[in-house]
Amino acid sequence: MQYLKETPSQTAGPYVHIGLAPKAAGFDIFKQELGWDIAGPNAKGERIRVEGCVYDGTGAPIKDVMLETWQANTDGHYAHSEDGRAVEDGFRGWGRVITDFETGLWGFDTVKPGATPGRNGTTQAPHINLWIVARGINVGLNTRIYFDDCDNSNDPVLNLIEQTHRRQTLIANRTEDSKGVTYRFDIHIQGTGETVFLDI
Amino acid sequence: MKPAEYYMRDRKRHAPALTPTYKTSVTRSPQYALLSLENSLSEITGPTFSHNDIDALDNDLIKNYSHGGDPIGERIIVHGRVLDENARPVPNTLVEIWQANAGGRYRHKKDTYLAPIDPNFGGCGRTMTDADGYYYFRTVKPGAYPWRNWVNDWRPAHIHVSIFGAAFAQRLITQLYFEGDPLIAGCPIVQTLPDADAIDQLVAKLDRNATIPLDSIAYRFDIVLRGRRSTMFENRLEGN
Numbered sequence: 001m002q003y004l005k006e007t008p009s010q011t012a013g014p015y016v017h018i019g020l021a022p023k024a025a026g027f028d029i030f031k032q033e034l035g036w037d038i039a040g041p042n043a044k045g046e047r048i049r050v051e052g053c054v055y056d057g058t059g060a061p062i063k064d065v066m067l068e069t070w071q072a073n074t075d076g077h078y079a080h081s082e083d084g085r086a087v088e089d090g091f092r093g094w095g096r097v098i099t100d101f102e103t104g105l106w107g108f109d110t111v112k113p114g115a116t117p118g119r120n121g122t123t124q125a126p127h128i129n130l131w132i133v134a135r136g137i138n139v140g141l142n143t144r145i146y147f148d149d150c151d152n153s154n155d156p157v158l159n160l161i162e163q164t165h166r167r168q169t170l171i172a173n174r175t176e177d178s179k180g181v182t183y184r185f186d187i188h189i190q191g192t193g194e195t196v197f198l199d200i
Numbered sequence: 201m202k203p204a205e206y207y208m209r210d211r212k213r214h215a216p217a218l219t220p221t222y223k224t225s226v227t228r229s230p231q232y233a234l235l236s237l238e239n240s241l242s243e244i245t246g247p248t249f250s251h252n253d254i255d256a257l258d259n260d261l262i263k264n265y266s267h268g269g270d271p272i273g274e275r276i277i278v279h280g281r282v283l284d285e286n287a288r289p290v291p292n293t294l295v296e297i298w299q300a301n302a303g304g305r306y307r308h309k310k311d312t313y314l315a316p317i318d319p320n321f322g323g324c325g326r327t328m329t330d331a332d333g334y335y336y337f338r339t340v341k342p343g344a345y346p347w348r349n350w351v352n353d354w355r356p357a358h359i360h361v362s363i364f365g366a367a368f369a370q371r372l373i374t375q376l377y378f379e380g381d382p383l384i385a386g387c388p389i390v391q392t393l394p395d396a397d398a399i400d401q402l403v404a405k406l407d408r409n410a411t412i413p414l415d416s417i418a419y420r421f422d423i424v425l426r427g428r429r430s431t432m433f434e435n436r437l438e439g440n
Contacts, residue, residue, distance in 0.1 A: 003207075003285045004424045008214050008398040010375040011222075011389060012360065015308045019298025019324040019360055026309040029265055029322045031255050034294075057227035064310075070246060070368045080245035082367075094247030101310070118240050129242050133373055136224030138215035138392050140373060144242075160235060189228050199209065199234035200243045200369050 009140065012133035014064045021066070021098050035096025038069060038110040042088040045074025045114070049182045050145060050172060051107035054099070054132065057190030061104025065134040069095040069108060071127070076114030112147065112181075118156045125155040127170075132187065142198040145185050146171045161196055169195045204429045205239040206369045207285055215392035222388045223349050239369060246368035249294040251328060258326045261299075261339035265322030272318055273302025273340030277410060277418040278376065281333040282363060285427025289333025290370075295423075296326040296362040297337060297376075304345030304355075313345055338416065341378070349388055356383035356390065365425040376421050377403045 017025040021033060039047075054062040071093045072078045077085040079093045087093070093113075099106045110128070118124040128145040146152050148171050158167045172183035187195045217229035237243070257264050262271060278297075282290040300306045300323065303315035307323050321340065329335045342357045359376045377384050384390050384403065393399050401424075410418035 003427060004283060004287050005213060005398070005401070006210060006285060006426050007372060007374055007401055007424045008393050008395075009372055010215075010360075010392075010402065011225075012362075012373045013375075014310060015298065015306045016360070016373075018306060018308050018322075019296050019326075020362060022322065022324055025307065027265075027307055027322060029324060030258060030326075032253070034249070034253060057229075057231075060227075062228065068371070070242070072242075078241060078245040080248065082245055083241060092247060116241055119238060124240060124242065127242070129368055131368070131371055134228065136222070136226075136228035138217060138219060138222075138225060138229075139211075140371065141230070142368075157235075157237060157240075160237070190231055194230060194232055196232075197230050197234050199211070199236040200239070 009138060011135055011138055012066060012140075014135040016064070016066050016133065017098060020096060024098050035068065035094060038071070038093060038095035038108060039073075040088065040090025040092065043073060043091045043111045044088060045111040047109065047180060048112045049107055049109050049180060050128070050185055051105065051182055052185040052187060053104050053106070054134075054187040054189060059191075061099075062134055062189070063099055063101050063104040065099055065104075065106070065132060067097040067106060068131045069097065069110070070129040070131070071110065071113040072116050074111055074114050076116045076126070078116070122156045123154065124157065125152045126150050141189070142200045143187070143195055144170050144198065145183070147174065147183060148172060149174050157198075166196050169193060206244070206367065206426045206428050209426060213395055213398050215394070219392040222392050225392070243369040244367045246366060246371065247364060248292075249328065249364070253294070254326050254328065259335075259337045261321065261323065261325045261337065264325060265320060267319050269320050271301060271321035271340050275338070275416040276341045277336065277338055277412070277416050278359065278404060278421055279334070279336040279407075279410060279418065280420050280422040282329050282335060282365075282423045282425065283333055284365075284425050288427075289329070289331070290365055290425055291329055291331045291333055293329050293366065294326060294364045295329060295335045296324070297359050298324040299339065299342040299359040300345055302340050302343050304343030315343065315345065344383055353388060354383050356381045356387050361421075361423065363423055363425060370425040372425060375402060378419060379403050379405050
């Protein structure tokens with residue numbers, strides 16, 4: 001049986017911003033850049049910020065990384081025809097996030113997602129799907145952000161991680177102050193505390 | 201349509217994470233195995249875009265950053281279809297590109313190569329595939345440029361390509377090279393790919409029929425995203 005083969009991936013390189021976030025590269029070209037407004041103005045639910053840093057195998061922050069986020073709304077509905085359930089007008093659930101070139105810190109504003117259906121009648125704990133590309137990463141890395149104030153004990157994906165202590169690498173830590181709710185989610189590409197990456 | 205899973209990504213055809221001749225990968229490659237998941241709703245859905253998200257001129261890199269003139273360089277057309285592994289077209293999906301100018305210089309505040317910025321060239325574009333999965337860009341051919349890896353490494357002329365597909369599981373970024381470029385064989389990034397056939401899939405072919413006489417040379421570049429089983433799996437994907 002003859003099938004086509006998937007086009008092989010190549011690194012996004014250091015200048016990914018030119019194509020996908022040109023203002024960060026230093027110029028203004030498109031009427032609108034995509035991916036900066038994840039939830040839109042009408043989304044229900046808790047407004048949150050997620051911040052973090054991506055570290056390389058030496059422990060240094062990676063300053064040229066790009067992350068894309070994909071999440072359900074507060075009711076656990078994805079804005080996609082194969083989900084089919086309603087989302088708020090303007091809710092896309094997708095974001096494009098780049099780091100500060102000096103510090104490597106990144107952050108994005110969204111609403112906290114709801115639980116989503118898993119396979120075989122299971123329920124997936126609230127999570128944000130992440131895709132990470134950068135110079136030196138040959139194939140984009142997938143992972144998930146879960147939340148430390150949710151019940152993650154029955155999540156079918158977290159429970160697949162054999163070394164139970166590594167499940168913590170997918171769980172963001174909540175803090176609250178006068179500015180609002182922030183979750184911290186650091187990603188370790190390699191080595192001690194290496195984040196669990198997913199082959200989806 | 202009933203939900204069905206995407207075919208498992210063939211990791212043998214992609215580069216491994218650790219490719220020491222491409223030095224940056226050494227500290228940016230996970231050491232532990234990826235955790236393989238069966239698809240859930242989180243993977244078979246993904247962002248969708250419409251023509252409202254982009255401008256009609258966004259796919260014309262000769263005009264989309266014009267400051268009173270056209271960019272220097274060979275005028276080229278890059279076109280093709282986005283298909284899945286079942287050879288079905290992927291319609292209405294966003295394709296984005298970025299590239300160096302004809303001298304091999306990127307319009308990026310972190311690029312310090314001595315070749316000059318072109319005042320009329322931004323170096324990025326985007327478009328939506330049509331109902332047949334077809335896409336089209338007009339640009340100038342990017343130049344080769346040196347980069348710090350081994351001391352005398354040169355990137356072959358290339359265009360970065362980003363494609364969404366219909367699901368987060370299909371998301372892909374890759375690079376397009378040009379048929380006949382002698383730098384391809386010695387490029388440590390190209391050579392991260394273990395399979396000669398996979399490398400050939402990244403080489404856009406000269407397309408004489410699509411060339412516009414006295415105007416622009418055309419290159420054909422078809423893109424293949426992961427395919428999908430046509431039958432629903434036994435276990436229901438959704439809850440209840």
